[in-house]
Amino acid sequence: MKILVVDDEALIRNVVKEYLEAEHFKVDEAGDGDEAIKLVNNKDYDLIVLDIMMPKKDGFQTMKEIKKIKNIPVIMLSARQEEFDKLIGFDLGIDDYVTKPFSPKELVARVKAITKRYHNEEDKMIFGSLTLDDKAHEVRIDDKLVTLTPKEYDLLKCFLTNHHIALSREQLLTNIWGYDFYGDDRTVDTHVKTLRQHLGKCGKYIKTIRKVGYKFEYED
Amino acid sequence: MKILVVDDEALIRNVVKEYLEAEHFKVDEAGDGDEAIKLVNNKDYDLIVLDIMMPKKDGFQTMKEIKKIKNIPVIMLSARQEEFDKLIGFDLGIDDYVTKPFSPKELVARVKAITKRYHNEEDKMIFGSLTLDDKAHEVRIDDKLVTLTPKEYDLLKCFLTNHHIALSREQLLTNIWGYDFYGDDRTVDTHVKTLRQHLGKCGKYIKTIRKVGYKFEYED
DNA sequence: TTTATTCATCACATTTTTGTTATAATATAG
């Protein structure tokens, strides 16, 4: 995941870079718009953090030119809120913006949000080699599609959204079967059984908690 | 839970230290930034209370350097509100701040809030190295998972929620076994035995009270 | 309608947990 940080102030660039690198992003720097454009021409970035106020070529113009080359998500940095009021009229495809003074933590959070959105990972739940993509209604293990029955799918989804939390059979029944299900508790057991079978090596992440129910626990 | 207090004024350090120690935190002191950095290199702290205005190296710079070594939550102390206005632009990961003159109680409250948040301990019962996470239905000793039988788990949970309180066998029976249990009193003894075994070094916190029953008593 | 899937329940196997007993260890009162 590579990010380009464009700002004329080296201090700001450094702070941003350090924070992003701490989150395992790879970061390049550019001191002005032209340098940024050159870099975009030669390398692929997943996101650009771009300051508006820059001496030679402002963030505005820079973005225009970059968007002609490649469609890369952009987070804009502005010195003051007012600068944005100008900006908003010119929707050039800004994905997000942050006003200075900004907290690097906030910036990192926004970067993460955008890269996720961009890579369509919003509705994916990932636990090691097991992924559930709710939008696609797909479950994969090592990128290989796993077909589950509807109940199994709902059950797995419930486990993943509540991973680390012990769920009683009753909770699972009301959550998945509905509050008006008056059947046997042990129906859950059967579905857990088949779900475990279908999940193969990942089946073991569904732990049995005696006298309580089940729990999805990845790692340990 | 270890805390490092960094301030050039010994008086402030002492006040903070005393208050934190009253809440069973372990506290180290540093009189300047370099001393603090040295300590961070050698020891593990859960939180740092850091004064901004210090003669040789200010809190700012100190924090920058500390964050390069380890990611430890920081509470900043400033003399006046205005100092923060400068600071906020360069938020390098401050978790909270307190302006002087501050109430020690408030500081302690913030310290507690942050350490809890940081260790995700909102719903955990913690007694030294023993933790019970009821949501996850998990018991750990020194972060190592301990497997208990259902009755042992219930028993421990009952002891922890009523720590410091003597519980008769009858109370335990009605609480855990149910009011309609007509078995032997001695049943409790057996389960206390196995529970103690499973708790290892923490087993000794379950005290026997002759002629009465048992009590969970954690002492520092 | 026919066919295929999915589902809920049952019955039995397997595993874990539990209560009791008998006996040893320990504390307390006299």
Added chain:
DNA sequence: CTATATTATAACAAAAATGTGATGAATAAA
């Protein structure tokens, strides 16, 4: 210190909970 009351421990059989495969009913698909 001794006798007695009380608790700790170990072993084991009974009970309970869960895993599993089979089956017919229900549902959806063709």
